[in-house]
Amino acid sequence: MENYIDKPMKNTGFRLMSALFVVRDKFSDPMKKIKKAKVKRGDYVLDYGCGPGSFSVAASKVVGDSGKVFSADIHPLSAEKIHKKVLKEALNNIETITTDCYTGLKDNSIDVIICFDMFHMVNDQQNILKEFSRVLKPNAILSLDCHHMKEIESKVVDTGLFKLIEKIDKTYNFIKTI
Helix, strand or coil: CCCCCCCCCCHHHHHHHHHHHHHHHHHCCHHHHHHHCCCCCCCEEEEECCCCCHHHHHHHHHHCCCCEEEEEECCHHHHHHHHHHHHHHCCCCEEEEECCCCCCCCCCCEEEEEEECCHHHCCCHHHHHHHHHHHEEEEEEEEEECCCHHHHHHHHHHCCCEEEEEEECCEEEEEECC
16 A cells, blocks of 8 residues: 655645635634534544634634644644634634644544545545544544545545544534444
8 A cells, every 4th residue: 555645735825725715714604614513612623634724713712711622734834824813812722733644632532523625635544534533532523524525425434433423514524433
C-alpha cells in the first residue's frame, strides 16, 4: 500500500480561501453546521481541517467554558488565523494543532469530530479515519459535510470503525463502532 503524504496549499491559496470563507460565512452561518453535528455544551470537539477557523469559533461558543475545541489543520497559517480570532472574540477554549494526520490527542478524549468541506482533499483517508476512531470516545460522533459525500460515505462505513446514524441535508453523522 502506498503512503500518501498531504502537503499544505501555498500561502497565497490559503489566504484567498480564507477571504472566500469570510464571504461564505456571511451567507451561510457556520453555527448551522455545528448544530447539525450535535455539538453541545461541555463537549470536547476536534475541528479537523479547520482552515481559518469558522467552525472552530462557532463550536467554541456552543461548548462554553466547560468544553474545548481542538482546531487541527495541515497549514501553519491556520493557527495564526485562529489565534487572531481567539484574541478578537476573547475565547479561552480553543487550542490549535498543526498536523497532516496524527493529532497528539489522548485516546477516547473527543465527543465530536467535525470535518467540514475538506475530507475529499485528504490523500490518506484510511489513516485519518483510524486517527478519528482513536481519539473519539465510544459512540461519539464523526460529522462530515462535503460535496463528495456519496463516495465518502462508503469509505467511512467500509472501515468498520463507523456507522452512519443520520443525514441532515449534506451533513452525515457517524458514530464510532469500536
